[in-house]
Amino acid sequence: xxxxxxxxxxxxxxxxxxxxxxxxxxxxxxxxxxxxxxxxxxxxxxxxxxxxxxxxxxxxxxxxxxxxxxxxxxxxxxxxxxxxxxxxxxxxxxxxxxxxxxxxxxxxxxxx
Amino acid sequence: xxxxxxxxxxxxxxxxxxxxxxxxxxxxxxxxxxxxxxxxxxxxxxxxxxxxxxxxxxxxxxxxxxxxxxxxxxxxxxxxxxxxxxxxxxxxxxxxxxxxxxxxxxxxxxxx
Numbered sequence: 001x002x003x004x005x006x007x008x009x010x011x012x013x014x015x016x017x018x019x020x021x022x023x024x025x026x027x028x029x030x031x032x033x034x035x036x037x038x039x040x041x042x043x044x045x046x047x048x049x050x051x052x053x054x055x056x057x058x059x060x061x062x063x064x065x066x067x068x069x070x071x072x073x074x075x076x077x078x079x080x081x082x083x084x085x086x087x088x089x090x091x092x093x094x095x096x097x098x099x100x101x102x103x104x105x106x107x108x109x110x111x112x
Numbered sequence: 113x114x115x116x117x118x119x120x121x122x123x124x125x126x127x128x129x130x131x132x133x134x135x136x137x138x139x140x141x142x143x144x145x146x147x148x149x150x151x152x153x154x155x156x157x158x159x160x161x162x163x164x165x166x167x168x169x170x171x172x173x174x175x176x177x178x179x180x181x182x183x184x185x186x187x188x189x190x191x192x193x194x195x196x197x198x199x200x201x202x203x204x205x206x207x208x209x210x211x212x213x214x215x216x217x218x219x220x221x222x223x224x
Binding site (some may be wrong): 002004008025032034041042043044045046049087091097098099100101102103104 | 144
């Protein structure tokens with residue numbers, strides 16, 4: 001079983017739609033969580049950190065459920081510019097320092 | 113402020129050739145990382161460094177070597193390239209005790 005699992009998609013949604021992605025992680029010792037955005041042939045960029053209390057940044061809301069070991073990302077009022085791959089990233093501390101594990105990403109296509 | 117700069121951006125190698133990928137950051141970050149990204153797989157850690165003069169193996173270190181002679185530079189070497197090393201390579205850096213990673217724009221390497 002992969003340590004971080006995501007539905008690869010693609011999710012094809014019309015502009016203005018609300019779309020949600022989930023991600024599950026297998027290691028209960030994981031301590032911090034993130035969503036990164038990756039545009040085609042570009043580098044990953046941090047979208048937002050994810051907290052148990054939930055956090056919102058404009059049209060984006062992230063949520064962590066530690067009991068069920070999943071992370072979610074909600075995008076409201078989708079824009080064409082939201083089209084990208086969204087990477088779920090999980091961090092845990094090991095004897096050698098931080099260990100980031102990346103999901104394979106969920107592809108979003110926002111259409112007119 | 114360039115952030116993280118990778119050179120070269122593209123390279124084609126023949127099997128058995130060697131090359132060095134350079135990563136340079138101007139943010140005075142302590143930690144630096146080399147990842148590879150392959151289709152259908154999340155980013156995987158090759159090697160990392162927690163400070164000048166120190167390096168450590170990541171998840172997939174075989175076939176690669178690294179050096180961190182200066183704090184701002186992290187070099188990734190392929191001594192004898194193999195087709196299995198065809199990938200996109202990303203360098204990243206972060207400050208100590210801060211989980212925010214900054215990625216370079218990537219190097220697309222093809223080994224024929």
